[in-house]
Amino acid sequence: MTAVSSEMRAVQVPDLRDFTLPELTEWMTGLGEPPYRAGQIFRWLWRRQVGEFREMTDLPMTCRQVLEAHARVSTVAVVAIQSSQDGTHKLLLELPDGERIEAVLIPEARRLTACISSQVGCALGCRFCLTATMGLHRNLRPAEIAGQLVALGKTLGSGNHITHIVLMGMGEPLANYTATEKALRILIAREGLAFSPRRITVSTVGLVPGIRGLARSGLGVSLAVSLTATTDELRDRLVPINRRYPLRELLQACRDFPLPPRRRMTFEYVLMAGINDGSEDAHRLVKLLKGIRCKVNLIPLNEAPEIPFRRPSRQQVEAFQKILERAGTIATIRESRGEDISAACGMLATAERPLDSVCSVP
Ligand code: SF4
Known part of the structure; x- marks a missing residue:
């Protein structure tokens, strides 16, 4: 997908991580899916922390295809x-x-x-x-x-x-x-x-x-x-x-x-x-x-x-x-x-103080 088309897609389709569970349930039923699917997807997104629909293996293939066409999942x-x-x-x-x-x-x-x-x-x-x-x-x-x-x-x-x-x-x-x-x-x-x-x-x-x-x-x-x-x-x-x-x-x-x-x-x-x-x-x-x-x-x-x-x-x-x-x-x-x-209270400001090192948190 080109940068432009992926940006347009980001605007056009909802990010499923923006939804609360009741909102996701409503949205899924609007697509003709049973309400319990929302719970399955919500668990994938937040408990298993999976953002790729193809990895949501307990969803039927047709459901995964519907999600690919109508939704996205963003990450930080x-x-x-x-x-x-x-x-x-x-x-x-x-x-x-x-x-x-x-x-x-x-x-x-x-x-x-x-x-x-x-x-x-x-x-x-x-x-x-x-x-x-x-x-x-x-x-x-x-x-x-x-x-x-x-x-x-x-x-x-x-x-x-x-x-x-x-x-x-x-x-x-x-x-x-x-x-x-x-x-x-x-x-x-x-x-x-x-x-x-x-x-x-x-x-x-x-x-x-x-x-x-x-x-x-x-x-x-x-x-x-x-x-x-x-x-x-x-x-x-x-x-x-x-x-x-x-x-x-x-x-x-x-x-x-x-x-x-x-x-x-x-x-x-x-x-x-x-x-x-x-x-x-x-x-x-x-x-x-x-x-x-x-x-x-x-x-x-x-x-x-x-x-x-x-x-x-x-x-x-x-x-x-x-x-x-x-x-x-x-x-x-x-x-x-x-x-x-500069991580203490009131000291967070990315524009002013860029970070310079990467290490692992124990
Ligand atoms: S300027 Fe904003 S971030 Fe800073 S203390 Fe006031 S409300 Fe909090």
Whole structure:
């Protein structure tokens, strides 16, 4: 097939990895196939991770021919892997149209967390985030969000598997809500990647309609909200989306978010020296979060030349934490992971920092 005709085909026929199982069932029955075929195909796509119809050997030949004519299956390719001294791996991934995104694998004790992207770049312009410097190239499709797990899984040695997922890579997942929700359904589906929703965290800077949508979806995934400022005046400057969804509205959406027993919402707070790390900020944070079952993750800023702020001293970070703890708020300091390879929080930006080495993930 020539490049032009394969591109046209990509536009004309659906990518089966974009479908949730109910959507695939509807599409297959539209082709005159029995509904149970959708389950067979879904398992091939996500559990066995096979993308070639000819390899789906339990489908009748006629069905495989129908699929060849009417559908395609896209894959996310690993282009390069960079490994940090602390065991973190940053992966450069290529999408079918050649756009590139990044994902990070973070091993900790008995966990292996995959931090995945939801957009190529981001439009929200948070002042402390390197991804913001790229602007938004485009949204990812469901196949591209969930497909990152397939790509990452293939780099792992035998016996290793991803235990937790955070949508905290490039992009704001709730600004790409429909694709994110579909991808979550694929990740959770028993016939799909079968992750427990408890082990999936969606991170947002505060898109209230998306938080409310996630609450209504009944998916049961965890929510992390990047708060980072305790007054609207400061938050308007650091997180411009605050002008549309100010703190009061955001925190009400958090209060309304359904939390299963014993689970807590996470608030991320990026600490910047002299900007939001004072004792008055800590006291205001305690007040704002009153009544919300939550924990606070304090993230000392990961510095970069493009970011106009500095990281506070360890002493200052610990003093901030103590104020929260004394007031009964659970507060942890996130130890930066993968900083030497620009894989730490807020440091993902492919356009600015191309990867240069390939190695295998243990
Ligand atoms: S912090 Fe998140 S929402 Fe803000 S610019 Fe960076 S990627 Fe976008």
